[in-house]
Amino acid sequence: MTQKIKTALQLTAVATLLAAGSAAQAVDFGGYFRGGPQTQSKNEKARECYGLGGVKYRLGNECDIGGEFMFSQGFKTDGIDSRANLMIDSWSDGATPNSTNKTGIAILSGEFTGFDIAPSATFFAGKVRERRGDVHIIDTFFTDMSGVGAGFKGLSLGGAKLGVGFYRADTSANQAGSRFNVEVQDIALGGDNKLGLIGTFVSGKDTTGGENGSAFSVKFDSKFAGLSNTVWAQYATGSAGLNSNFGNIADGSAAKRWRLVETINGQSGALGGQAVVLFGSAKDNAGVKTDTASVGGRLSYGVTKNFKLVGEAGFTRTKTDGAAAANLTKVTIAPTLSTGPDFWTRPELRFYVTSAKWNDAAKSSVGITDKTSGTSYGAQVEWWF
Secondary structure: OOHHHHHHHHHHHHHHHHHHHOOOOOOEEEEEEEEOOEEEHHHOOOOOOOOEOOEOOOOOOOOOEEEEEEEEEEEEEOOEEEEEEEEEEEEEOOOOOOOOEEEEEEEEEEEEEOOOOOOOOEEEEEEEOOOOEEEHHHOEEEEOOOEEEEEEEEEEOOOOEEEEEEEEEEOOOOOEEEEEEEEEEEEEOOOOOEEEEEEEEEEEEOOOOOOOEEEEEEEEEEEEOOEEEEEEEEEEEOOEOOOOOEOOOOOOOOOEEEEEEEEEEEEEOOEEEEEEEEEEEEEOOOOOEEEEEEEEEEEEEEOOOOEEEEEEEEEEEEEEOOOOOEEEEEEEEEEEEEOOOOOOOOOEEEEEEEEEEEOHHHHHHHOOOOOOEEEEEEEEEEEEO
């Protein structure tokens, strides 16, 4: 029996036990999945996607299929609310016989709220996904304090909330790291405006002599004219990541990165959408700098209650010292069947056509070296619950 089959059977057994336990006490269940067939023009490989500089506008442009499935059981004892969490995730890089499949445990943690020493705080330990902040149309988490760790969050400071976490990471390459996060979230600025601050310190060691790192992230949330707006301003050095997590453990103090991101969301009548603007720069240990800029958006128009037209366009440019600038433009049109007409309504079933164009300097980054354009056709279901 292969290791993949053993892992799948073990995870299935755990899920079955949880489901059986629900007969005695309700288990909360939720998750996310996406999948569907795709083909390309000119006999390209079975599944292709187009991205540059770590930015990929995802509508009709995803290389994987799979999902995440969360089981959560709550308890209450003498005023203490406790919760056990298990998330199983399974992803495949395509639909071919040689596809790479990965199934594992994304979350295995315990949470406790109501201790008399800090009634407002939630204490946690285990493998967690904490305070992730994403931009959906590019499937990027700009803050992501996930990992194996312990700490607390949500401690009331009056007009703000305090959180502290300690995390460890070990790899098979003789790398190890410790991470310490301190956050002050939901700082009230008046009206619908809030501020979040996250400080990160990483102690990283590996066989090449990795060094420490630090990072700082500012998040500003606001609402105006029926729109919600989020801005991230982030800076990191050494082995700390811009997203308040571990970066490259082997990076020394010469490695520096910054990023500025703004995203706007809104729904007005039948029209909804999300847009993003990103600027960033990264300097490696040798002092070589790469700048990245990207702008794009997705619009959704509800033609009827269950049918909407969805379109997405994005442009990304990267420039590395000593090399020509790389450019990528991607456009998708997707007639969509949905359970509702709004932008965020799911589940939905999309039928899409995606077209992408890039220049010669982008060939190696895009991963298609024999041409500078591509077209994809397919269908996809996306569902969160």
